[in-house]
Amino acid sequence: MLVTSKYRLATLATKSNVYSVVGSAHNRIRVHAFSTSFWRRTITATPHSDPTKSEAPPPATKQGEQLERFQSLAEANTTNVNRDNDLAKPDRHDLSPAAWAHPGFNFIDMNNVAVAHHEPKNFADKIARNALLTVRWCFDKATGYKHPPPGHEDDPKYIVTDKQWLQRIVFLESIAGVPGMVGGMVRHLQSLRLLRRDRAWIETLLEEAYNERMHLLTFMQLTNPGIFMRGMLLIAQGVFFNSFFIAYLVNPRICHRFVGYLEEEAVVTYTRCINDIEKGLIPSWDNAPVPDIAKKYWKMADNATIKDLLYYVRADECKHREVNHTLGNLKQNVDRNPYAFVVDCGREQPAKDLKSNISHPVGWDRDEIAA
Ligand SMILES: [Fe+2]
Numbered sequence: 296m297l298v299t300s301k302y303r304l305a306t307l308a309t310k311s312n313v314y315s316v317v318g319s320a321h322n323r324i325r326v327h328a329f330s331t332s333f334w335r336r337t338i339t340a341t342p343h344s345d346p347t348k349s350e351a352p353p354p355a356t357k358q359g360e361q362l363e364r365f366q367s368l369a370e371a372n373t374t375n376v377n378r379d380n381d382l383a384k385p386d387r388h389d390l391s392p393a394a395w396a397h398p399g400f401n402f403i404d405m406n407n408v409a410v411a412h413h414e415p416k417n418f419a420d421k422i423a424r425n426a427l428l429t430v431r432w433c434f435d436k437a438t439g440y441k442h443p444p445p446g447h448e449d450d451p452k453y454i455v456t457d458k459q460w461l462q463r464i465v466f467l468e469s470i471a472g473v474p475g476m477v478g479g480m481v482r483h484l485q486s487l488r489l490l491r492r493d494r495a496w497i498e499t500l501l502e503e504a505y506n507e508r509m510h511l512l513t514f515m516q517l518t519n520p521g522i523f524m525r526g527m528l529l530i531a532q533g534v535f536f537n538s539f540f541i542a543y544l545v546n547p548r549i550c551h552r553f554v555g556y557l558e559e560e561a562v563v564t565y566t567r568c569i570n571d572i573e574k575g576l577i578p579s580w581d582n583a584p585v586p587d588i589a590k591k592y593w594k595m596a597d598n599a600t601i602k603d604l605l606y607y608v609r610a611d612e613c614k615h616r617e618v619n620h621t622l623g624n625l626k627q628n629v630d631r632n633p634y635a636f637v638v639d640c641g642r643e644q645p646a647k648d649l650k651s652n653i654s655h656p657v658g659w660d661r662d663e664i665a666a
């Protein structure tokens with residue numbers, strides 16, 4: 296008995312030599328070549344055939360080799376699959392490199408970072424400033440923060456504990472990570488929609504959002520907000536994201552000015568926090584180590600402390616202050632982003648390092664930037 300079941304499938308094909316593949320129940324494959332205008336595929340089952348007398352050659356065809364290769368690759372993949380759901384293990388996250396590597400700052404420049412303020416110059420600036428003051432009032436109420444007037448920094452009623460600092464910082468960073476993402480997203484969609492280039496703003500805006508989220512993730516290693524705080528973050532993000540999104544569609548220039556003012560406040564907050572540590576008002580942070588995620592992102596030394604970390608974060612904030620005030624001075628759909636490419640024109644230009652911030656803490660005017 297040679298054939299117990301047999302069927303044929305025919306379809307149009309080339310008039311040159313083609314192949315008919317005959318396979319048996321014992322996984323032997325024979326390839327016959329013959330001339331025909333039809334491609335024929337026949338599968339024949341031979342349950343009682345004698346293997347020693349079989350005419351079928353070993354599976355040495357190219358298809359057979361490739362099948363064996365796929366099989367071995369699949370087996371290799373199977374052995375690498377970790378059955379413990381390792382994707383969810385927190386320590387695995389730290390293995391991935393930063394999407395936007397931090398540019399790196401030196402200690403002298405970080406030490407020279409100072410509080411600065413952009414005086415509103417026109418009606419749009421005043422809108423941005425008043426909007427920021429309104430947001431800040433809500434923010435201070437939500438975190439129970441009272442900023443001391445000059446000369447009252449050491450007054451006990453203005454003392455902020457480490458827990459209150461972390462509460463304020465986490466709230467601040469969770470909001471601060473929104474504008475860059477909204478601005479980058481809107482400009483990305485605009486580029487797709489209008490079929491034109493973006494002048495390199497998107498990357499800087501997304502990098503800022505990433506940097507703010509790294510701030511948040513770092514401080515989240517030091518605290519664990521309760522359900523009330525998480526509820527507040529949910530509401531605040533919902534309101535702020537949608538408001539900022541609509542505002543960015545209407546007038547992105549005012550939005551960048553607003554972010555510039557927001558970052559001014561961030562520099563004020565971190566400067567006061569550093570001063571409090573140096574005065575010994577936050578004893579738990581005197582020699583507290585820095586979370587690993589921060590050491591890796593800012594390339595900090597192993598013995599770095601929270602105070603060192605705050606210098607880095609404050610330097611980032613002052614850079615956001617400069618960048619957003621500069622972007623607020625530019626023509627949004629015409630001008631290139633001066634931070635994406637530094638033109639060598641014989642005079643100082645905006646750059647990613649802190650040097651351009653020391654000379655221009657609240658941004659660069661349009662006519663200072665090389666074309
Ligand atoms: Fe931040």
Ligand SMILES: [Fe+2]
Pocket residue numbers: 471507558561611612615
């Ligand atoms: Fe910032």
